[in-house]
Amino acid sequence: MKVLENVKGILQIVKVAVKKGFLYIFTGSFLSKISRFIASFVIVRILSKSDYGVWAYAQNIFQLFMLFDGLGIASGLLYYCSKARTFEEKTAIMKFGSFYGTFVNFVFSIAVVVYSFSGLIPIKEASGLLAILSFSSIPRINFSVREQYLRSLFRSREYGFVLVANSLFYMVLAITFAFFFGVMGLALVEYIVPLFGMMSIVYVLKDLRNSNLSWKDIVTKDLRKKIIGYSFVSSATNVLSQLLYLLDVFVLGYMTKNTNTIASYKVATLIPYNLTFIPLSLMVFIYPYFAKYSTDKEWVRTKYKDMLTVMILLNLNISILAIFFARWIISIFFGGKYLDAVPAFRVLMLGYLVAGTFRIPSGNVLSAIGKLRVNFWNAVISGTANILLDVVMIKLYSAIGAAYATVIVYVISSVISTGYLWRYLKKSF
Numbered sequence: 001m002k003v004l005e006n007v008k009g010i011l012q013i014v015k016v017a018v019k020k021g022f023l024y025i026f027t028g029s030f031l032s033k034i035s036r037f038i039a040s041f042v043i044v045r046i047l048s049k050s051d052y053g054v055w056a057y058a059q060n061i062f063q064l065f066m067l068f069d070g071l072g073i074a075s076g077l078l079y080y081c082s083k084a085r086t087f088e089e090k091t092a093i094m095k096f097g098s099f100y101g102t103f104v105n106f107v108f109s110i111a112v113v114v115y116s117f118s119g120l121i122p123i124k125e126a127s128g129l130l131a132i133l134s135f136s137s138i139p140r141i142n143f144s145v146r147e148q149y150l151r152s153l154f155r156s157r158e159y160g161f162v163l164v165a166n167s168l169f170y171m172v173l174a175i176t177f178a179f180f181f182g183v184m185g186l187a188l189v190e191y192i193v194p195l196f197g198m199m200s201i202v203y204v205l206k207d208l209r210n211s212n213l214s215w216k217d218i219v220t221k222d223l224r225k226k227i228i229g230y231s232f233v234s235s236a237t238n239v240l241s242q243l244l245y246l247l248d249v250f251v252l253g254y255m256t257k258n259t260n261t262i263a264s265y266k267v268a269t270l271i272p273y274n275l276t277f278i279p280l281s282l283m284v285f286i287y288p289y290f291a292k293y294s295t296d297k298e299w300v301r302t303k304y305k306d307m308l309t310v311m312i313l314l315n316l317n318i319s320i321l322a323i324f325f326a327r328w329i330i331s332i333f334f335g336g337k338y339l340d341a342v343p344a345f346r347v348l349m350l351g352y353l354v355a356g357t358f359r360i361p362s363g364n365v366l367s368a369i370g371k372l373r374v375n376f377w378n379a380v381i382s383g384t385a386n387i388l389l390d391v392v393m394i395k396l397y398s399a400i401g402a403a404y405a406t407v408i409v410y411v412i413s414s415v416i417s418t419g420y421l422w423r424y425l426k427k428s429f
Contacts, residue, residue: 027160032167033277039171040270041333043178043186044263049337053259055183056266058126060249062133065112067242069137070101072235074144075367076227079234081152082288092218093227094149099215100228101141109135122257129183136190143194146201154288158205166197234367237375243383245273248402251390256398265399267334268344272352275318279311279356283364290368301425304365311357319353347403351410358414362421374420382413 044052077097081090112134121127150159170193177185219227249269253262286307293299322329323346330342366375386409393401 032163033274035167035171037274039174042175044334046178049263050259053263054125057123057253058129064246067239070141071104072231073097073101074148075234076231078148080227082291092215095215096219097145105137105141109137122254132187139194143197162200165200169196233372237379247390255394264341267338268341272348275352279360287368294369315353315356319349322349344400344403351407354410354414358418362417378416382409385409
């Protein structure tokens with residue numbers, strides 16, 4: 001009887017979520033990830049294993065720099081736009097975010113160019129590719145700012161449309177450019193796709209086209225300081241937490257200097273890391289609601305508990321199936337030359353179970369209710385552990401050692417974030 005009540009409760013949660021637009025976001029995120037995944041495994045087959053290793057390493061270094069993307073302005077914009085009451089306030093905050101993010105990323109782009117020619121990159125072929133990628137950060141931040149603005153308007157249908165249109169465009173363009181121009185073509189795609197994304201948002205937001213509103217008239221100096229402050233803390237937290245996805249490839253390159261090893265490990269990460277779209281899609285939909293009701297502890301506790309139940313059931317089934325059929329999955333999607341990626345893939349699927357169920361949802365809820373300091377210190381602890389474990393584990397076990405390190409850090413991070421959130425939410429009950 002209790003099981004039946006739980007099932008009914010879950011179905012009711014799903015029904016309400018679909019009614020409020022979650023279906024658009026989930027479908028958009030699903031099609032987005034599928035199209036980008038298709039692009040990934042086609043690119044893996046188009047490029048030689050060595051060339052794919054070069055591309056993966058150059059892209060990895062660029063993404064490390066882009067952890068500082070706009071110094072977190074997209075997160076600050078989402079938080080303050082979600083709380084803003086009028087369209088004019090939201091629009092003004094978005095325009096300020098675009099101005100600020102563009103300036104910050106221009107500075108970081110110059111830093112990327114300097115680093116690319118510094119002689120510090122162990123895989124020399126990746127240096128020139130990194131320099132080409134450098135200024136793609138500018139269209140990228142402008143797309144991110146507008147994307148978060150769209151989320152803050154609770155316009156789920158339009159958001160889903162933008163996700164799908166942008167990802168399908170990326171898939172077609174990336175496969176085409178990789179086939180004709182190789183890794184240099186893929187670098188060019190990083191400029192073209194965010195520009196297309198910006199145009200698609202302008203298309204769906206007709207009310208934004210004719211807006212001549214000056215952000216300086218509405219976004220006061222005090223509000224700017226608050227947005228920048230929130231964004232900076234969010235950026236610092238993001239840097240440390242996202243290192244979990246990037247540091248392993250970076251350290252692996254420095255310690256092995258082997259493009260084939262990098263290529264195989266990167267292939268092992270593609271499915272587990274892409275599967276994070278499931279919890280992230282849920283958070284894209286529900287984050288503005290958690291931010292809106294952040295002071296209603298009972299509401300937050302109830303919704304978080306419901307969300308956790310759904311994620312446990314879903315992710316457990318996905319992970320078990322992927323681990324069991326690992327060899328077939330790698331062989332079908334990436335080819336026999338990447339079967340050496342199977343052990344790391346299995347370990348990382350276990351990591352997805354932990355991250356997708358606990359780390360990502362609890363971290364996002366903490367952010368939505370304003371507990372940024374908890375996320376920051378969690379990121380400091382897990383980030384430090386990640387650096388130490390990557391160096392030790394890769395030295396001992398090579399590529400699979402990187403996977404072991406990632407899973408251990410997921411567990412540490414999940415225990416801190418979920419434990420704190422659950423304790424905080426139970427205090428008044």
